[in-house]
Amino acid sequence: MKNITIELINTTIGYKSGNKTTIIASGLNGSFEKGELISLVGRNGCGKSTLLRTIAGFQTILEGRVVQEGKDISDYSIQERARLISIVTTNFKPIPNMTVFDLVAMGRSPYTGFWGKLSQDDKKIIDESIGIVGMEKYRNRTVDTLSDGERQKVLIAKAIAQETTVIILDEPTSFLDYPSKVKTMQILRTLAHDCDKTIIISTHDLEQALQFSDKIWLLNDEKKLIVNTPSEMIEKGIMKECFGYENCIFVSKIE
Amino acid sequence: MNNTLLFVILLLLIPFLVFCNLMTGSVEMGSELWKTVVMTIRLPQTLTAMSCGAGLSVAGLLMQTIFRNPLAGPSVLGVSSAASLGVAFVLLLSGAIGGTSLSHFGVIGNSAIILAAIAGSLCVMIVIVWLSRRVAGNATLLISGVMIGYIASAIIGVLKAYANEEDIHAYVIWGLGSFSRVSGGQVGVFVCLIAILLPLTMLLAKPLNMMLMGDLYALNLGLNVKLHRMWIIAAAGILTAVVTAYCGPIMFLGLAVPHIARGIFRTSDHRILLPATLICGAELSLLCNLISKMPGANGVLPINSVTALIGAPIALYVLLKRKSGGHYI
Secondary structure, eight states, rough: OOOOOEEEEEEEEEEEEEEEEEEEEEEEEEEEEEEEEEEOOOOOOHHHHHHHHHTSSSSSEEEEEEEEEEGGGGSSHHHHHTTTTTEOSSSOOTTOOOOOOOHHHGGTTSOTTOOOOOHHHEEEEEEEHHHHHHGGGTTTBBGGGHHHHHHHHHHHHHHHHOOOEEEESTTTTTTTOOOHHHHHHHHHHHHHHHHTEEEEEOOOOHHHHHHHHSSEEEEOSSSSSEOOHHHHHTTTTHHHHHHHHHTOOOOOOOO | OOHHHHHHHHHHHHHHHHHHHOOSSSTTSHHHHHHOOOOOOHHHHHHHHHHHHHHHHHHHHHHHHHOTTTTOOOHHHHHHHHHHHHHHHHHHHIIIISOOOOOOOHHHHHHHHHHHHHHHHHHHHHHHHHHHHSSOSSHHHHHHHHHHHHHHHHHHHHHHHHHHHHHHHHHHHHTTTTTOOOHHHHHHHHHHHHHHHHHHHTTTTTHHHHHHHHHHHHHHEEEETTHHHHHHHHHHHHHHHHHHHHOOOOOOOHHHHHHHHHHHHOOOOOHHHHHHHHHHHHHHHHHHHHHHHTTTTTTOOHHHHHHHHHHHHHHHHHHHHHTTSOOOO
């Protein structure tokens, strides 16, 4: 029995503005499972972000369905969705005077009452989340004093505190230096495997994507979605076909 | 220092400032005339100053959060000008079209002025929200505010050309901004309006905190962003409009005070910032009123000069501190 959290059934993604509909990709099929780290890859402008936004329920589905836990994503209320999917984006503007704890505490918003008062349990969950990303020392630092990598970790902690089965991250490693990239991917992989979450990221860092992910979702130039494990992606030559150029080699295992 | 202690200190400052405001002035203390002056002039003026400061400051805080822009504020974004334009329509055109001048400020005239101010400010708030979501960056938003201000004053100029002498005079006086024009029963109405509106903004504390994160994050945290943005705009617009209708356009208080509150409490939590801004706003306004009476003799400084002298440096400080063109507040 598979633990499917999100399923795409013949989904068409794109934008609607006024009478004009822009289709970015259509007929997408695939499913995400619990305990998986999935990397969504593809060239610039292939629709990675649009696909993520659609899965997160921010963008209307033009055709087909996106099903989460047996129910169409659009049938959930905003409040219900907040407990199913959490997001981490790259365009977070740091807020002065807001501490790491405050920011992670935002993840508890779907569970707190009218005034947003944190219970002892909430506080415990927040501190645990900060611990998982290894930012305990920074608990009371303000967010605007953190580096990009540190801020990324805090935002991941926010997503953990939100206690959703699915976490979606839009290019979580894009502004980070090499060690931070690896560290972030390690955290995400551990989180998926140990906490049984579905973690979906979009990325341009193929090296880390292939190394750390359980599955690769590739949106190719023909706007077709190819889903496979990293090693199969390489062995079948799919990676090379999409991203390769002369003298570029993808190796499935270094031993 | 802990927050409770800070609040206690701030709250204790209020009676002190009220006392100073009631005692300062040119009339000799203790006489019959003095009693009359305190009760009929200084007390209403003090209450007006407090309500105005608290109202504009909270409106400023709401705007800064919703636009995620440290330079947002009622006077900077042209919301005050728009409220003035609403007032100008009523004040200047009623005489010319209706034949009877509203300048005498009857009850009906007064409510018409308030409604006109609310209509004006809400229109501009909606335009600015629309603009802020299409164009990014502080500069664009500020320029839009300045332009809206110009357009408003241009239209007011045109209206003046058609208005009669008496109405123009009333409008010019109103436009100077003052805490002392509101008198007698009207003070009661004004204070009550603000006293009802301000606690209502407290209900927005959690949504405001979530809005700090940005639209997408707020939505993902379960907030109906569109609905709450509308409520916040309505709250900020109505507060600005009510204050502007009664006191005229008051500069810079709304921009400066939220920064002072943030500086004192070092937090981004609106459950603390809202009451803190409210109290600081009332106090700074009382202080400005006190300063405007300082020169002694009969000279009273125009209140807008005083608020601008205090508010403008704070605005400048915020601008310079964020020289990287960077982020919010």
